[in-house]
Amino acid sequence: MYAIEKIIEETRKSVVYSGYDIRTREQVVLKRIKRSKAENLKREQRILEDLDHMNVLGLKQVVTDADIENKKPKGNTYLVFERCVHSLSDVLQKIDSEGADRIFAQISSGLRYIHSKGVIHRDIKPSNILIAGDGTAKICDFDIAREKAPKMSRLSGTTHYMAIEMFLGDTEYTYAVDLWSLGCVYYELVTKQVLFDGEGEIDQIIKITETLGLTEEDKNALGHLPYAHLLRTTKRSNRIESLEDKHRKVLVRLLSYCPNERSLDG
Secondary structure, X not given: OEEEEEEEEEOOOEEEEEEEEOOOOOEEXXXXXXXXXXXXXXXXXXXXXXXXXXXXXXXXXXXXXXXEOOOOOOOOEEEEEEOOOEEHHHHHHHOOHHHHHHHHHHHHHXXXXXXHOOEEOOOOOHHHEEEOOOOOEEEOOOOOOEEOOOOOOOOOOOHHHOOHHXXXXXXXXXXXXXXXXXXXXXXXXXXXXXXOOOOOXXXXXXXXXXXXXXXXXXXXXXXXXXXXXXXXXXXXXOOOOOOOHHHHHHHHHHOOOOHHHXXXXX
16 A cells, blocks of 8 residues: 655656555655556556666556555556656766766666667656666656567657657667667766757757768768758767767767667677
8 A cells, every 4th residue: 555745747648656655664656647648558567567677767566546545446557666866867967977987887787678678768868867875877767668669659759868860750760769868868977968959850950960070971871861851961069079088989889870880888
């Protein structure tokens, strides 16, 4: 039996509450998927039930209104998770270089595991990385995660962290879109600044290409995508080039225009 304390977040798809186990007093988070989004609940539950890794926020239990103190039965279902007080976005400005490398390694480990299970997260960003009390980073929020398929839906994720091929209309993208997002997160860990802060799809493409540069060779490599005509060749800025060599090398392998060249292995 669980008690609900307050609403943490509400979106068009779900409501997230803080709460606790009445018997053990363990602090938890309960996520109620709105009944109009029942298919989302089934998919997220299916994905989460197959995941068990120290760097992934694990699903503790699936309960109904009958398991919630003072809740009248309304046909609601709740996903119950461990409660982590902070997300990476809350503490990012305070993390030193050593901490950044440690958290990056943990997120990489979690992503490697998720991908081994045939799942693409599609929304890796600082607010979807939770920090447990012992400092362990845990990937959370599998709301828009999907099992890898030959055809994927376009434009899924958060604009500042989405891979360039998604903006260009790719529907056959791979696990590599998560690696691009991880590269954006890593840059933020190191510099405390958002790497690509576009205001909409077109501006995001411009911010990406102006930062990374875009040669004719790069443009041709992306030329098969539906919206490749939006690309313009440009010189790269020094935002990445000016970083320490170890940081630059990580970003170069995660932010390649060619998805097949992105890698978690240095």
